[in-house]
Amino acid sequence: MSAQNTDGARAADGSARLVVIGENVMDLLPTGHGADVLRASPGGGPANTAVAAVRLGTPTRLLARIGADGFGAMIRERLLGEGLDPAGFLTAEEPSALALATLGPDGSARYDFRMDDAADWRWRAGELPEELEPQVRALHAASIALFREPGASRIEALLRREHGRGRVTLTLDPNIRRDVIGDPATARALALRHCAQAHVVKASDEDLAFLYPDLSPSRAAHALAALGPSLVVVTLGGEGALAVSHGVEASVDAPKVEVADTVGAGDSFMGALLNWLDRHELLGDGPRARLAGMAEADLERMLRFAASAAAVTVTREGADPPVLAELADPSGTAA
Numbered sequence: 001m002s003a004q005n006t007d008g009a010r011a012a013d014g015s016a017r018l019v020v021i022g023e024n025v026m027d028l029l030p031t032g033h034g035a036d037v038l039r040a041s042p043g044g045g046p047a048n049t050a051v052a053a054v055r056l057g058t059p060t061r062l063l064a065r066i067g068a069d070g071f072g073a074m075i076r077e078r079l080l081g082e083g084l085d086p087a088g089f090l091t092a093e094e095p096s097a098l099a100l101a102t103l104g105p106d107g108s109a110r111y112d113f114r115m116d117d118a119a120d121w122r123w124r125a126g127e128l129p130e131e132l133e134p135q136v137r138a139l140h141a142a143s144i145a146l147f148r149e150p151g152a153s154r155i156e157a158l159l160r161r162e163h164g165r166g167r168v169t170l171t172l173d174p175n176i177r178r179d180v181i182g183d184p185a186t187a188r189a190l191a192l193r194h195c196a197q198a199h200v201v202k203a204s205d206e207d208l209a210f211l212y213p214d215l216s217p218s219r220a221a222h223a224l225a226a227l228g229p230s231l232v233v234v235t236l237g238g239e240g241a242l243a244v245s246h247g248v249e250a251s252v253d254a255p256k257v258e259v260a261d262t263v264g265a266g267d268s269f270m271g272a273l274l275n276w277l278d279r280h281e282l283l284g285d286g287p288r289a290r291l292a293g294m295a296e297a298d299l300e301r302m303l304r305f306a307a308s309a310a311a312v313t314v315t316r317e318g319a320d321p322p323v324l325a326e327l328a329d330p331s332g333t334a335a
Contacts, residue, residue, distance in 0.1 A: 016061035016085040017137045017283075018053055018274055019168075021128075021155060022046025022145040023120035024064055024079075025097045025113075026071040027263065029318060040071065042078040043319045044097070044120075045143035045175045048264045051082045052271020052309065052321035058278045061085035063128065065119040065151075067096035072119070090127055092119035097144075101263060108262050113180050115144070123151035128158050132168060137283040140274060142173040146194060147181040156194070163197040169277075169287040172198035173270050176207045184210075196227040199287040200277070202270050204235045218242060218249065230291035233273060233303070235266055241307055243299040246292060250299035255311035264319025265310040271321060272309035276302050 025044035050062040062084050066072045068091055075096060080086060097118035099111040121144070132139065139162055146152055162168055174191045181187040188211060195201050201224055203211070208220035215223060221232045221244045231245045242251035277283050282290050294302075305327070312322040 015135060016059045016087075016133075017135055017278060018050075018058050018060045018140065019063060019088070019132060019136050019138070020046050020050040020053075020060060020140045020142070021063040021158070022049075022142045023097060023118075024066060024075045025099045025115070025120075025144075026075065027111075027318070028098060028100045029263070030101070030103060038100075039318075040074065041318045042071075042075045043099070043264065045173065045267050046140070046145065047075070047079065048267030048319040048321070049140065049142060049173070049270045049274070050084055051079075051319075052264075052268045052313075053274050053278075054083055055321055055323045056272060056275040056309070057324055058271075058275045059085070061088045063088040065090045065092040065094075065122060065127070067119040068093055069095050071096035071098070092122065094119035094122055096120075103261050106259065111177070113144075113177065115148075115180060121145050121148035121151035123154040125154075128154055132162065136168055137278060138169040138171055138274060140171040140173070140270075141194070142270070143175040144177055144180055146172075146174065147187055147190060152190070156190075159194065159197060166287070167285045169200060169283040169290070170198045171200040171202070171274060173202045173266070174207050174211075175204070175266065176210050178210065192227065195224055195229060198229050199291060200231045200233070200273075201229045202233045202235070202266075202273060204266055205237065205239075208234060218244075221249075230288050231294070233306075235269055235310070237262075241269070241303045243303055245294045245299060248294065248296055248299065250296045250303065252300055252303040252307055254307055257311045257315050259314045260317050262314050263317070264321065265314050267319060268313040268321035269306045269310040272306040273302065276305045 023044045024047045027041045027043040028038045050060045054060040097115040099113050205217045212220040221234050225232045225244045233243045235241050240253040308327050
């Protein structure tokens with residue numbers, strides 16, 4: 001049963017404080033009635049993150065090219081139902097991206113993507129905003145849309161422009177899907193270039209194994225931080241999460257829960273991370289100054305809050321992030 005957006009902030013009035021750019025993907029999920037019986041569920045890492053953030057109370061806009069097919073209609077219905085600001089939705093002539101999900105015995109999800117002609121990475125001149133409204137505090141970019149042309153170059157240009165302006169916090173989740181990002185060396189160089197201009201980077205241990213195959217997650221996090229980000233957060237699956245900020249490192253264990261599947265867990269973590277930073281006035285103009293001075297205790301509270309959101313998500317099927325009231329400490333001050 002999907003959580004309802006009773007606690008989340010509806011951004012349809014154009015008051016979005018968070019802008020997310022990236023793909024929607026129609027997930028085809030197993031139902032338990034045999035391999036030939038699937039359930040279509042709108043997903044995609046950036047879309048899931050936007051939903052997670054708005055459910056927790058951060059007014060959010062998703063910049064997305066949405067396919068004109070039946071799956072696209074389902075995607076649009078989901079996003080509107082969650083209260084995301086529709087000003088960022090663009091109806092595209094291309095079809096929706098698809099992902100066939102298979103679940104391991106432990107509930108971990110693997111994906112077989114069908115997306116070569118999908119709408120999500122075909123941004124054209126004039127489709128992305130020329131400027132962000134004054135109330136926007138953060139621009140978050142993530143996942144496959146960062147890597148697939150022709151849209152990837154336009155997204156990179158948008159991030160470079162906003163980095164130069166210094167008015168919003170740039171946040172990044174590379175969410176690297178090795179099968180669909182093209183040449184590994186080119187993708188690695190692009191991901192590191194993105195990380196270098198971001199103020200906040202969230203990466204999984206699998207992402208770091210791709211970027212820094214010879215380093216432990218902790219050492220890889222410090223290597224990423226040395227490129228420029230003020231905050232690097234690493235998710236470690238069932239082992240928890242760690243964070244590095246200005247030389248300070250903190251880590252937390254993952255909450256112990258019964259796992260239904262891991263679909264959307266990292267995206268819920270990212271949405272909760274953005275929500276926590278937003279509520280603690282750590283997003284906005286002068287991003288490096290805002291993020292300076294986070295103590296180990298601050299990092300631990302942030303990680304516990306984000307990890308608790310991911311833990312709720314894995315207890316139910318599909319990408320279904322929590323609302324604030326479902327978390328152990330809804331205030332996020334001592335979670």
